[in-house]
Amino acid sequence: MPEIREARARDIQQLLALRLEALQQHPLAFSSSPDDDRLDLEYLQKIISEDRQVIFCAVHGENIVGMVGAFVQPQRKLSHRCDVWGAYLRASERGHGVGRQLMEAVVDQARSWSCESIHLGVTSGSKEAIGLYQSLGFVSCGIVARAIVDGEHAASEHIMVFHLE
Numbered sequence: 565m566p567e568i569r570e571a572r573a574r575d576i577q578q579l580l581a582l583r584l585e586a587l588q589q590h591p592l593a594f595s596s597s598p599d600d601d602r603l604d605l606e607y608l609q610k611i612i613s614e615d616r617q618v619i620f621c622a623v624h625g626e627n628i629v630g631m632v633g634a635f636v637q638p639q640r641k642l643s644h645r646c647d648v649w650g651a652y653l654r655a656s657e658r659g660h661g662v663g664r665q666l667m668e669a670v671v672d673q674a675r676s677w678s679c680e681s682i683h684l685g686v687t688s689g690s691k692e693a694i695g696l697y698q699s700l701g702f703v704s705c706g707i708v709a710r711a712i713v714d715g716e717h718a719a720s721e722h723i724m725v726f727h728l729e
């Protein structure tokens with residue numbers, strides 16, 4: 565089973581490659597495209613160096629096979645909430661609880677940041693992700709129709725929140 569740990573500066577090249585794989589394999593699961601993704605080298609360096617941002621990785625030996633990002637907005641009035649982005653696990657690793665472990669690491673992190681809630685958006689085609697989030701305690705607050713449009717394909721987005729106790 566992969567190990568879950570925080571990303572470090574030396575992981576950046578692998579994270580960029582994994583992110584590209586995610587955007588190419590699941591264009592309707594992510595709002596970014598390979599040619600407009602703002603998650604470049606500098607942005608990843610910034611995320612990894614900041615206190616209230618984190619990327620958790622699933623690591624098999626030396627290979628990063630999964631990732632998820634979480635952050636707290638810097639504004640005081642948003643500091644009670646944790647936002648999640650970019651959950652992805654390589655297809656060959658799915659179905660064994662690794663995605664759950666990545667998200668549990670996010671929940672633990674949000675608690676240690678003293679957040680009240682965790683927020684994310686997930687598109688309608690990502691059935692596994694929606695099932696995972698629901699099983700962790702996320703509830704759907706609404707659905708935005710055609711939140712993502714990619715040529716002739718469109719996806720609605722479920723806005724989901726997990727209220728931490």
Ligand SMILES: CC(C)(COP(=O)(O)OP(=O)(O)OC[C@H]1O[C@@H](n2cnc3c(N)ncnc32)[C@H](O)[C@@H]1OP(=O)(O)O)[C@@H](O)C(=O)NCCC(=O)NCCS
Pocket residue numbers: 590593650651652653654657658659660661662663664665685686687690691692693694695696697699
């Ligand atoms: C979402 C993702 C990270 C989940 O990773 P995973 O390791 O396969 O998930 P897990 O094995 O931990 O599954 C955890 C739970 O998800 C749910 N789940 C899994 N497959 C499901 C399916 N086909 N339908 C509904 N729920 C499902 C179940 O509740 C499962 O728990 P259980 O096995 O105890 O019943 C992975 O599927 C992925 O990378 N998908 C493509 C990218 C994507 O959609 N990202 C989401 C962006 S918001």
